[in-house]
Amino acid sequence: MDSIDLEVLKTSAAWIAAGRRCELITVIKTWGSSPRPVGATLAICEDGTVVGSVSGGCIEDDLIARVRDEGISRTIPEIVSYGITADEAHRFGLPCGGTIELSIEPLSAHSRIDELLARLEQHELVQRRLDLRSGEVELSKAAPGAQMQVSEQAMVTLHGPRWRLLIIGAGQLSRFLAQIALAMDYSVTVCDPREEYRAGWHVDGVQLVHEMPDDVVLEMNLDHRSAVVALTHDPKLDDLALMEALKSDAFYVGAIGSRVNNSKRRERLLEFDLTPEQLTRLHGPIGLYIGSKTPSEIAISILAEMTAIKNGVPTNMIVPHAAAPTQPGDAVCVVESGAV
Template identity: 45%
Template sequence: MHSSNVRVIDQIHQWLSAGHPVWLATVLETWGSSPRPEGSLLAYVPGLGTVGSLSGGCIEEDLLTKLASEDNIPTPSIHGYGQTDSQNARLALPCGGQLRILLERLEPEQAGLFLELFTALEQGQCVSRTVHLRSGDLGLAALAGLAKPNKPGLYEQPDTITHTLGPAFQLLLTGAGETTRCVAELARAVDFSVTVCDFREEFLEGWNMPGVELVKTFPDDLIRERFNTPTSAIIALAHDPRLDDMALLEALTSKAFYIAAMGSQRTSARRRERLQELGLTAEQLERLYAPAGIPTGSKTPWEIAISIVAQLIAVRNKLFSD
């Protein structure tokens, strides 16, 4: 249910709480083509596996082999990849890309620190994690204001590295239909935690999508309680005014950064008329992306989903990119 870094931090806490030391790798810097941005995390426990990603596979394999076969690896320590011709040939880094990673061995007694970090991010806070390179000590500090989510900041000094993390993006979808399944799968792949809301029993039967939260309720309270944040997106997909209009009435007065509704031009025009009659202002209605998605002439659920998620990504990048 979480964006990739928040999911990694949650898993680290669970592993540490169970008594397992954890190796944590953080991408510090990249040059050229790199599949994962600076600040990306990978956690590893021998015998239990990995969570997160550094490069899409090539770096991970080499790093995990090293951790499994070598003793006395210094921690914390900084490692470079793709900086020599032999590394490029052996690791097949894409397009000559290079990266530096910070490698740390975390101990079970640090479980509380990662619970604190996870909780802060879940609550929409911005937090910085400082690693002292000589001692290996860790520190956390809550930061005022909203960080740019999924745009982690990294600040290196001779003896410390500070990694600033923002809260996860979350997406609420109304209506447990086929287009919702497609949108949910695509949105999870681009680092949204996804929740589906529907009160209609006939649509809930048989719904089973791992990694997507399903809530049987009306959407207005859910939006007020959990999705009234600047890192939330809300999309009405039910084709049922009882569900969609209720969601939009609440969403268009919320802090959500993207609010959309699926439907034709005619359906969207009628929806705007209804919402205005129900009390929304013209300024509030201007926030609504309807019909949802970029114009593609799409008719099938997957094509519609692609157009919607493409628009969602474009709005997110415009608002939150550097």
């Protein structure tokens, strides 16, 4: 599965290769409430076909109508605004007072979209600098933690995996988790030293390694854009890796297991050199409470919790699986087989 960013770029590249005129639209600034975040993209072809999104749909409708009526005639980038007045906010489906500013860039072979895609295939985080006066494009490797920047002279956007996810264990749940995480712009590594589990395990775009998980955690030098999820149920594999991950800057560290197993895991980890404060960072049972029972549902639950933590959602607004309600007689179903 491709992320929206990749889908927009790949479609743009295909239009350019076919000799069709097209434009790349990027959200560069918002005021008040807006449907799409800064950095969201949309590509539009000369026939009005679009891919991607920059609003709830009404701005897209206006862009399409303009292209169909006027064609694509821009030769250099242009900055446009929607929703400046209350009437416009209502017209374009923006919340009252919402305003969105867009960069509209005419694309051609000189836009270096093919080169950008080639670098993204190598899982590189790429910085794309667009000169807003001339339309010239420069590509370079982006530094960790880099942010989108816009000035009167240039717009710098980031493309590629901006977050990293280490999954310990190559099982069925790992496959679903890896596939969804890829679509969310994560660079995914799956680690399992057990050959019988690795055999036949494959997801395009995911690195599969066989070293011991704790060694991989140390080699990855986890930062605040990294997450670790342990899915093996095997303390020999999970515990040491979790210990190292909890001492790192990773924004999320979680492990599968029931409440009982999670309690035993915490007792074991305290026997290592972890502090109680470090141990409080461990999420387990893992995931948000959504009544998940199948591997695909559990994967969604895990990524939902990761996303909430990544986005800074207040703790009192998150219902983790550890706080899942249970009823007499169904605790085993909910905790042991139903989730995580």
